[in-house]
Amino acid sequence: MLNVVLFIFSDESGQVKKGGYYLRSALVIPEREYFNASEAFFNLKNEYGIPLNDELKAADLWTLKRYLEIANEEGYKKQKKKYENLVKEKPWLSTENKGYAHYLEFFEKSLALLPESTCIIIVWTYFFDTTFKPQNEIEKDFLRTIMLRIEDCLREREEYGIIIYDEGLFKELSAVYNDIFFNPKYFEKYSRIKDSVAFEVSKYSFGLQLVDYVSNVTYNAIRNFSTSNKLFRKYLKSKVRRVKSYSIRQTGFVPLYVSRYHGKNNEGEELIEKVMERLGLT
Numbered sequence: 001m002l003n004v005v006l007f008i009f010s011d012e013s014g015q016v017k018k019g020g021y022y023l024r025s026a027l028v029i030p031e032r033e034y035f036n037a038s039e040a041f042f043n044l045k046n047e048y049g050i051p052l053n054d055e056l057k058a059a060d061l062w063t064l065k066r067y068l069e070i071a072n073e074e075g076y077k078k079q080k081k082k083y084e085n086l087v088k089e090k091p092w093l094s095t096e097n098k099g100y101a102h103y104l105e106f107f108e109k110s111l112a113l114l115p116e117s118t119c120i121i122i123v124w125t126y127f128f129d130t131t132f133k134p135q136n137e138i139e140k141d142f143l144r145t146i147m148l149r150i151e152d153c154l155r156e157r158e159e160y161g162i163i164i165y166d167e168g169l170f171k172e173l174s175a176v177y178n179d180i181f182f183n184p185k186y187f188e189k190y191s192r193i194k195d196s197v198a199f200e201v202s203k204y205s206f207g208l209q210l211v212d213y214v215s216n217v218t219y220n221a222i223r224n225f226s227t228s229n230k231l232f233r234k235y236l237k238s239k240v241r242r243v244k245s246y247s248i249r250q251t252g253f254v255p256l257y258v259s260r261y262h263g264k265n266n267e268g269e270e271l272i273e274k275v276m277e278r279l280g281l282t
Contacts, residue, residue: 033115058216154192
C-alpha cells in the first residue's frame with residue numbers, strides 16, 4: 001500500500017504576558033486533499049479580488065470590522081490610523097472597494113475548504129498573574145507538546161508527515177525543533193515526522209494562510225468573541241483531534257500550565273472547564 005505524506009502547518013496566536021491567552025495550533029492534512037483544497041482556495045482569492053501575491057490575514061479582517069464598529073466613538077482616531085496603515089500596505093482592502101462583509105464571506109468560505117480528513121491540534125494557556133516561565137522556554141514547551149501530539153496522530157494513521165512554518169520564524173524555530181526532535185521525551189524517537197522543519201512564504205501557501213485563520217479564530221473564540229465562536233463551532237470543532245478513551249484535553253485541545261494554577265479557588269481547572277464549554281468541546 002502506498003504511504004501518504006501529510007502536510008502539517010503550524011502557527012501561534014496571542015501573547016506571552018500576564019492576563020493573556022496564548023496558543024499554538026497545527027493542521028494535519030493528507031497530500032491529495034491538500035492539493036485539491038489549495039486549488040479551490042486560490043480560485044476563491046481571485047473571485048474575491050485578493051491578489052495571489054498577497055494575503056488576507058485574520059488580523060486584517062478584524063481591523064476592518066473594528067474600524068466600522070467604532071466610527072465616531074472614543075478611540076476612533078487610533079483605530080482609523082490602524083486602518084489607514086493597513087490599506088496603505090494593502091490598497092485592495094480599502095472599505096471603498098469591498099469592505100468587511102465581503103472579506104468575512106471569503107474568510108468563511110476559506111475555512112469551509114478544510115478537508116474533512118483534516119486533524120486540528122491546539123495547545124493553549126492562560127497567564128493569570130504569572131507567565132510561569134521565560135518566553136523562550138514557554139515557546140519550546142508549546143512546540144514540544146504539539147510535536148508529540150502530531151507524532152501520535154501520524155502513528156495512529158500509520159502515515160508520515162512534514163511540519164511547515166512561516167519563513168519569518170526560520171531562526172527562531174529551526175534549532176529548537178532540531179533539539180526537540182533528537183531529544184524526545186515520553187518515547188524513544190520521532191519516527192513519523194521529518195527530521196527537520198520546513199519553511200514557506202505564507203502569502204503563497206494555502207496551508208499557512210489557513211492555519212493563521214484557525215489559530216486566530218480559536219484564540220478569539222476562547223476569548224468569547226461571538227463571530228469567532230460561531231466560526232469555530234461550524235468549521236473547526238469537528239476536526240479537533242479526538243482519540244477513543246482519552247479526554248480531548250489530552251489529544252486535540254491541550255491546556256498547558258493552566259491546571260497547575262490553583263490561585264484562590266482552583267482557578268486553573270475552572271478556566272479550562274469554562275473555555276471548553278464556551279467552544280462546545282465538553
